[in-house]
Amino acid sequence: RRVAVLISGTGSNLLALVKATRDSAQAVHADIVLVISNKADVLGLERAKQAGIPSLVISHRDFGTREDYDAELTRHLEAARVDLICLAGFMRVLSVPFVRHWRGRLVNIHPSLLPKFPGLHVQRQALEAGETESGCTVHFVDEGVDTGAIIVQAEVPILKGDDVDTLTQRIHQAEYWAYPRALALLASGAVSLPPESKPVSKKN
Numbered sequence: 165r166r167v168a169v170l171i172s173g174t175g176s177n178l179l180a181l182v183k184a185t186r187d188s189a190q191a192v193h194a195d196i197v198l199v200i201s202n203k204a205d206v207l208g209l210e211r212a213k214q215a216g217i218p219s220l221v222i223s224h225r226d227f228g229t230r231e232d233y234d235a236e237l238t239r240h241l242e243a244a245r246v247d248l249i250c251l252a253g254f255m256r257v258l259s260v261p262f263v264r265h266w267r268g269r270l271v272n273i274h275p276s277l278l279p280k281f282p283g284l285h286v287q288r289q290a291l292e293a294g295e296t297e298s299g300c301t302v303h304f305v306d307e308g309v310d311t312g313a314i315i316v317q318a319e320v321p322i323l324k325g326d327d328v329d330t331l332t333q334r335i336h337q338a339e340y341w342a343y344p345r346a347l348a349l350l351a352s353g354a355v356s357l358p359p360e361s362k363p364v365s366k367k368n
């Protein structure tokens with residue numbers, strides 16, 4: 165499988181995915197062939213460069229509408245013959261046409277146990293809700309925000325005295341296991357999204 169990873173920042177999940185695809189023991193039958201960032205000068209781009217993976221900066225500021233931006237993404241992804249897109253800290257909501265176009269081939273990692281705590285600032289939300297555990301979720305992307313079908317989850321405890329930083333760190337460790345695991349399942353075809361159900365025609 166030819167995989168693209170979309171980032172906006174640090175790219176530590178990108179690094180975990182790269183390592184997994186290059187470690188024969190993990191049997192992840194995928195190659196990361198392209199990294200796209202919507203921001204220049206982020207650590208994730210440096211990590212891509214060090215790994216020898218082609219990268220592109222496509223800034224959303226250069227496009228008038230979300231759809232135009234996303235169409236440019238698709239143009240580059242198709243030119244690179246990508247068949248799976250992993251969002252890894254890509255801080256942009258993708259348009260409905262983009263999500264539909266890549267349905268079943270577009271996945272995201274989110275730092276909570278979905279369906280709990282979708283959206284932003286989720287570690288704070290989990291702490292304030294008095295949860296005793298949190299974790300991460302790798303899921304297919306659909307038209308909603310963090311609502312798509314779940315592929316892999318990993319749990320971590322929330323410990324007394326945790327703050328946003330300590331919890332974020334612990335969730336990150338779970339992510340470095342969960343995302344490669346999900347990629348392995350997707351790349352082998354063990355997990356896929358069923359075809360969209362057709363509306364049932366109503367009689368009478």
Ligand code: GRF
Pocket residue numbers: 171173174175176177178208252253254273274275300336339
């Ligand atoms: C991760 O916590 C991921 O769950 C969230 O953004 C963060 C990205 O971190 N969507 P990194 O850039 O991979 O280090």
